[in-house]
Amino acid sequence: MTEGDYFHVYVVMELEDARLVPVSLEMLSEARRLIDNLNKKHGSDEKVVAVLLGHDVKRLTQTLIEHGADFVVYVDHPELKEVRNTIYTKVVSQIALDREIAAKVSAKYAEQFKKPRFMFFGADAIGRHLSSTALVELDSGLASDINKLEISDINLTHQNKTGGKQELYEKTLEMYRPDFSGFLWTTILCLDNKNPAIKRDYHPQACSIIPGVFEPLKPDSTRKGQVVEFVPRIDEQDLKVRILSRKAIKSDVDFESRKAVVSFGRGIRDFPEQNIKLVEGLAKQLGAEIGVSLPISKKPFSVSESLASTYMNSERVIGTSGKKVSPMLYVAVGISGAMQHVAGMKEAEFIVAINPDESSPIKDESDLFIKGRMEDVVPKLIEELKKQSSLVEA
Amino acid sequence: MTLNVAVIIKLEPDFSEGSVSYNPDGTLNRAETKNTLGPHSAVACTAAFYAKVMYDTKVSIATMGPPIADTSLQMAQRISDAEELHLYSDRIFAGADTLATAEVLKTGIQKMHGKMDIVFSGHRASDGETGQTGPQTAWKLGYTFFGNVVDYEVNVENRTIWIKRLVSLQGFNQVVEEVEAPLPVFIAIDPSYKPTFKTVSQRLAYEKYQKEAKIRSDNYKQYLKVLNVQQLEVDPALVGLPGSPTIVYKVERIPKGKANRQAQVIDGSNPEHIRMAVAKMKEALAAMVIK
Numbered sequence: 001m002t003e004g005d006y007f008h009v010y011v012v013m014e015l016e017d018a019r020l021v022p023v024s025l026e027m028l029s030e031a032r033r034l035i036d037n038l039n040k041k042h043g044s045d046e047k048v049v050a051v052l053l054g055h056d057v058k059r060l061t062q063t064l065i066e067h068g069a070d071f072v073v074y075v076d077h078p079e080l081k082e083v084r085n086t087i088y089t090k091v092v093s094q095i096a097l098d099r100e101i102a103a104k105v106s107a108k109y110a111e112q113f114k115k116p117r118f119m120f121f122g123a124d125a126i127g128r129h130l131s132s133t134a135l136v137e138l139d140s141g142l143a144s145d146i147n148k149l150e151i152s153d154i155n156l157t158h159q160n161k162t163g164g165k166q167e168l169y170e171k172t173l174e175m176y177r178p179d180f181s182g183f184l185w186t187t188i189l190c191l192d193n194k195n196p197a198i199k200r201d202y203h204p205q206a207c208s209i210i211p212g213v214f215e216p217l218k219p220d221s222t223r224k225g226q227v228v229e230f231v232p233r234i235d236e237q238d239l240k241v242r243i244l245s246r247k248a249i250k251s252d253v254d255f256e257s258r259k260a261v262v263s264f265g266r267g268i269r270d271f272p273e274q275n276i277k278l279v280e281g282l283a284k285q286l287g288a289e290i291g292v293s294l295p296i297s298k299k300p301f302s303v304s305e306s307l308a309s310t311y312m313n314s315e316r317v318i319g320t321s322g323k324k325v326s327p328m329l330y331v332a333v334g335i336s337g338a339m340q341h342v343a344g345m346k347e348a349e350f351i352v353a354i355n356p357d358e359s360s361p362i363k364d365e366s367d368l369f370i371k372g373r374m375e376d377v378v379p380k381l382i383e384e385l386k387k388q389s390s391l392v393e394a
Numbered sequence: 395m396t397l398n399v400a401v402i403i404k405l406e407p408d409f410s411e412g413s414v415s416y417n418p419d420g421t422l423n424r425a426e427t428k429n430t431l432g433p434h435s436a437v438a439c440t441a442a443f444y445a446k447v448m449y450d451t452k453v454s455i456a457t458m459g460p461p462i463a464d465t466s467l468q469m470a471q472r473i474s475d476a477e478e479l480h481l482y483s484d485r486i487f488a489g490a491d492t493l494a495t496a497e498v499l500k501t502g503i504q505k506m507h508g509k510m511d512i513v514f515s516g517h518r519a520s521d522g523e524t525g526q527t528g529p530q531t532a533w534k535l536g537y538t539f540f541g542n543v544v545d546y547e548v549n550v551e552n553r554t555i556w557i558k559r560l561v562s563l564q565g566f567n568q569v570v571e572e573v574e575a576p577l578p579v580f581i582a583i584d585p586s587y588k589p590t591f592k593t594v595s596q597r598l599a600y601e602k603y604q605k606e607a608k609i610r611s612d613n614y615k616q617y618l619k620v621l622n623v624q625q626l627e628v629d630p631a632l633v634g635l636p637g638s639p640t641i642v643y644k645v646e647r648i649p650k651g652k653a654n655r656q657a658q659v660i661d662g663s664n665p666e667h668i669r670m671a672v673a674k675m676k677e678a679l680a681a682m683v684i685k
Contacts, residue, residue, distance in 0.1 A: 016566045023564055082571075085529070085539045125561045129541045129582075132492070132529035141493060141639025144524040154643075160635040178648060180422075180523055187643040198631055202639035211564035241538055241575040244556075248567040259679050269411055286675065298409045298520055299433065314585065329678040339648045346654060350678035352671065354662065364653035370671055372662020380662070384672040 005114035006203045008105060009035055010096055012121045012130065013052045013064065017248075020060060023122035024050075025067045025216035027209050030149060031120060032068035032217060038151050038171060046117065047071050047105050051095055053088060055081040058227075065225030068217045071105045072227045079234055082243050083126050089133040091232040096138060096204065104228050115140075116204040118173055123208035131208045141190035143207040147320060148176035154189070163195035173205040178320065182294060182338025210320050213343075253289065253315050260288035260329040263318055263345070265296060267334015267355065267374055272301035276311060278378040279333055285385040286329065291318040293341050319344035334374050337362030354378065396550050397451040398508040401442045401474060402499050402515045402531060403435035405459050405466040409520055422521075429462070431469035434516025437583050439473035441514050441546070443607075444589040446475050447599045449550055454478035454506045458487055458498050461620070468614040475607035477617055478507060484622040486634045494637035496530035501628040502621065503535060511577045512548070512555070513537060517585050525582070532580030540573065541582040553577045560584055 009031045014021040031048045039046055050069035052060060054076070061072040073095055079087065095101060096116050103110035115138065121127035123145045135142040154169045156162060175188045190205040255261055262283040268275035283290050292311055299312040318325055319341040330348035334355065335341060342365050345351070353366040356373050363369045370377050407422060408414060408430040415426035431439075445451040453476040457463050460483060467479040482498050490498070503510055513535065518525035525541075532539035545558040554576050561569040591600050610617060623630055631637060660667040 014563070016561075016563050016569070021563050021565065085541075089533065122564075124563050125542060126563065128525055129529045129539060132526040133533040133539060136493065136496065136530045136533040139493075141491065142526060143640060144526055158641065161641060174643065180521065183648060184645055185648045186645050188640050189643045190640045193636065198636040200631075200636075241573060244572040244574055246561075246569050246571045248569050251568060260675075272411075286679065295409070300409045300414065301411050328681055329675055331675070349681065350674070351655065352675060353657070358659060361650060363657050363659070364650075365655055366657040367655050368671060368674055369657035369659045370662045370667070371659055377662035377668075380665070380668045381672060384668050385675075388672055388676065 005112055006117040007102070007109045007113055008047045008049050008116050009118040009120065010049045010051055010116040010204070011069070012092055012119065012127065013050055014122050014124070014126050015054045015057070018054070018056070020063070021122060021124070021126075021211075022216070023124060023127070023209065023211035026211065026214040027120045027122065028064065028068040029217045030209070030214040034149060034151055042171070045106065045108055049073060049105055049116070051092060053080045053091055058229075061227045063219070065223055065227075066219040066221055068223070070225050072225065073101055073230050074227065075230050075232050077232060077234070079239060082246065083130070084238070084241050084243065085129050085133055086238045086241065087234060088130055089137055090235070090238070092130065092134050093137040094232060095230055096134075098230070101228065101230060104226070114203075117171065119204040119206040121206070121208045123210045127208050131206060135206050138204065140202045140204055140206060143175040143177055143188035143190070145210050145321065146175045146177050146207045147210050147213045148185070149207070150174045156191070160198070161191050161193055161195060163197060167194045173207070175205075175207045178340050180294065182319070182340035212324055213320065251315060255289050255291065255323055255325045255327070258287065258289040259327055260286040260331070261291050261318070261325050261327045261345070261348070262286060262288040262331040262333060263291035263293065263335060264333040265293035265335035265341075266300065269301060271375060273303045273307065275334070275374060276303060276307050278374065278382070281382045282331065282333070282378050282385075285382055285389075286331070288327075288329070288331070290316065291323070291325065292316045293335050293338070294319055294321055332362055332366070333378065335362055336360045337365055397445060397449045397512070397548060398454070398506075398510045399442050399445045399451050400454045400456060400503050400506060400510045400513045401435075401438050401470065401476070402503075402513065402528070403438065403455055403457045403466055403470045404432045404516070404519050405429050405457065405463040406432035406435070406519055406521050429466075431466040432516055432519055434518060434520065434583075434585060435466070435470065436473060436516075437585060437587050438514040438516045439470045440589060441581065441583045441587055442474040442476070443603070445512065445548065446603050447591060447596055449548055452477060452508065454480065454510070456480040456482070456499060456502050456506070458482040458490070458495055464614075464618060464620070467618060468611050471614050471617065472607055472611035475603045475610065477610065479614060479618045480506065481618065481620045482626060483620055486623045486630055489635045489638065490633060491638035491640045492524055492526040492530050493639055494633045494635075495527050496534050497632045497637055498626065498628060499527070499531045500534035501626050503531070505621070505626065509578070511553075513578075513580045515580070515582050517542070517582055528580065528582040535578075535580065537578045537580040538575050539580045539582070540575075542584045543581045544584045544587050546581065548577075555579055557581070
């Protein structure tokens, strides 16, 4: 295969309860930006292709065009009403490899087209699994949980990929993924093996994108695009997987309706059990829901079973890999302020940080920085809060 | 045996305090951090042990890693009462991304005694955090994949499985989904999974197999098989670096953004400052009412 065999970005849409999951439009927006830059730089005419699977979904195709898609491939089938990984993987892969569809997307590249150049999925309960299985089916690489993308031409000398020689990789997707600490960015590339000893094509270059990172485009009803229906081949065998029921449940953790959120991080380390109880006390005085930083969800400290199961879980994580909150008051207790956490709380109206280290990044995200150890500061705050409320009541 | 169950596990940095070490800049100090059986791998072993107690099950465990990863197999055996431990270890496997790792694990699982009816994995590794290896191994095996599974029951006679799983999506309430599928299946177990044993006979079986697991894991080496690339008979072009489409191009510190707010810094040991802080917090909350 030559460099010329791959075109376009295919963006896999997600639906729940017949509505688009927001990450779908966020991905379209970023795909639009990237492809516009690419076309401008190379004088090409590659497209943003939205791939939409479901039942009774044609009504959504116009919305996708208004939000940046040049082309919508939709599949309308009763068996696609709910996501079943096997069926979805096969249908998405069929579309990605379908040369008739590619010819409709762009006549200009119809002859050469072998595979999409790029593919985007949502990094969530649908897209994570679907991207993983689809990229095995398409036999290419995948980077997960991406929050920044760029397309560049990269000169690379790599022992394995290029056999130690310098090679140019054109139109390469740089996929930035924040690591678990929130302080490091790892850039992942998906590259063909140009090394003659192990020559191999690895396209599409694919990734899953963290929900809430990119802003969707404002809908523009003057945008033009094409819509085409794809008729899938569904294996009888795969229909033996039956969804018996689906029920939406309300979470016990409720950030939405609370005025305040108190979150804690690794700063509880010296006395984890007592310190979590202090945080509970502060939250109670403020009528706040309790959040945590990502490291806490990994249960780094040994505390009683009840505290661990209540607080050390992913449901309470605030940040890019958790929830975004925007309360009137946000209190960060013993949180250093990694970017991935800040992304989840920066929209709060008033932010208070309690931290002994004035140089920690959370200071630049706070309105009020209380310098001190949480063991010392939080009890005083609780006491003062109690005092001030009893004054009001009196 | 009526059921063959395998678990894929991973040796990971131990994030518990006392074992974990961070660099001054907040990143993980890998050299100083101890390793252990990954917490999500441990949950997957618990799910396999459930099959051991409930059905007549043989449990097998597999991992890819350096020779020292055999300790993670021992820990996994202690939880699951496995009687077959596979370690896929070869310098060629090093540096593999998830696609190349899945190739090794798939090949190994197919070499286990008996055809596997269920393969379990953890939710995701606590260091890599991609969550891709499970579903990619499933697809290579040709097994139906289910993620975020919180409960399951096998109908041994019909060779079917009932599965309960969680689906969380941005902007939607969490959904609990119940599914029925023919075996074989691949299950990535949710971190919140907790098996329950209701009847007396289940509890007796639980205790019996726990004892057995302890004895077995004390002598884990007699259950252990270490396989290199030749013994595994896997295509070297599909594993390790040659079989990895992706590379890590660069690692950098995430640049510190511009200060978004100008914090007023106050002294937490000064009672007057604490009074002021509380007043400001109350004010922030009161603004809600006006809004």
